[in-house]
Amino acid sequence: GAVVSQHPSWVICKSGTSVKIECRSLDFQATTMFWYRQFPKQSLMLMATSNEGSKATYEQGVEKDKFLINHASLTLSTLTVTSAHPEDSSFYICSARDLNRGIDTQYFGPGTRLTVL
Amino acid sequence: AQSVTQLGSHVSVSEGALVLLRCNYSSSVPPYLFWYVQYPNQGLQLLLKYTSAATLVKGINGFEAEFKKSETSFHLTKPSAHMSDAAEYFCAVSSIQGAQKLVFGQGTRLTINP
Numbered sequence: 159g160a161v162v163s164q165h166p167s168w169v170i171c172k173s174g175t176s177v178k179i180e181c182r183s184l185d186f187q188a189t190t191m192f193w194y195r196q197f198p199k200q201s202l203m204l205m206a207t208s209n210e211g212s213k214a215t216y217e218q219g220v221e222k223d224k225f226l227i228n229h230a231s232l233t234l235s236t237l238t239v240t241s242a243h244p245e246d247s248s249f250y251i252c253s254a255r256d257l258n259r260g261i262d263t264q265y266f267g268p269g270t271r272l273t274v275l
Numbered sequence: 276a277q278s279v280t281q282l283g284s285h286v287s288v289s290e291g292a293l294v295l296l297r298c299n300y301s302s303s304v305p306p307y308l309f310w311y312v313q314y315p316n317q318g319l320q321l322l323l324k325y326t327s328a329a330t331l332v333k334g335i336n337g338f339e340a341e342f343k344k345s346e347t348s349f350h351l352t353k354p355s356a357h358m359s360d361a362a363e364y365f366c367a368v369s370s371i372q373g374a375q376k377l378v379f380g381q382g383t384r385l386t387i388n389p
Contacts, residue, residue, distance in 0.1 A: 162318075192377070201365065201379045202319075251318050255375065264377060266311070266318040 161185050162254050164267035171242055172275055179237045179270045181252030187232035188254035192264060193225075196249040208235045242274045277302045277368045279380035287386040294353040296383050298340075298366035301347065306368045308349040309377070310340055313363040322364075325349060336360070361387045 214227035253264035282297040311319040323334025
């Protein structure tokens, strides 16, 4: 139980294009999802908290107009990297909370590797 | 504010030896503490968590961790290392007051020598 999927797992795009990453909770409802980015050999940095039916809350220093987050249902949150540039290349990981398993634990997706040429 | 420090970015042990990965935290409110494992090009898998119940927490794959408030530590141990334990390990802290946001340590890469 508590499975989170991400799609795509790997994407390459040209500079200036937009890329959408999906995060789905497969066997539970997630009122809250989180988006992280991870640079090579580094830790995870929280980008934003996504709440179903409301605007995402972004961490300091994260451009909300560049990283668009939509949490339209209890099982799906999307992250769109707009006008991507090479410095946006990173490993993006989402997580979701399962309230039925306690609000203290996040379950992570497998990640999406974005490479911007 | 909360923070986590993992001592040692790289730990190497022999197969069958004790594994000890160190984690110290800073928190002005009662913390929730977690250990996650990450295999190459994958997301994070929860190993174990402390949420104010028993201070000695047992997790998956034979790992356990002890919450020591006086030392602000939450070190991860396993009595006998296996080759499959080779991975990146992250300690993280959160709290109710912190809206459950996870703050991660820098990570420790565990290498197992045959």
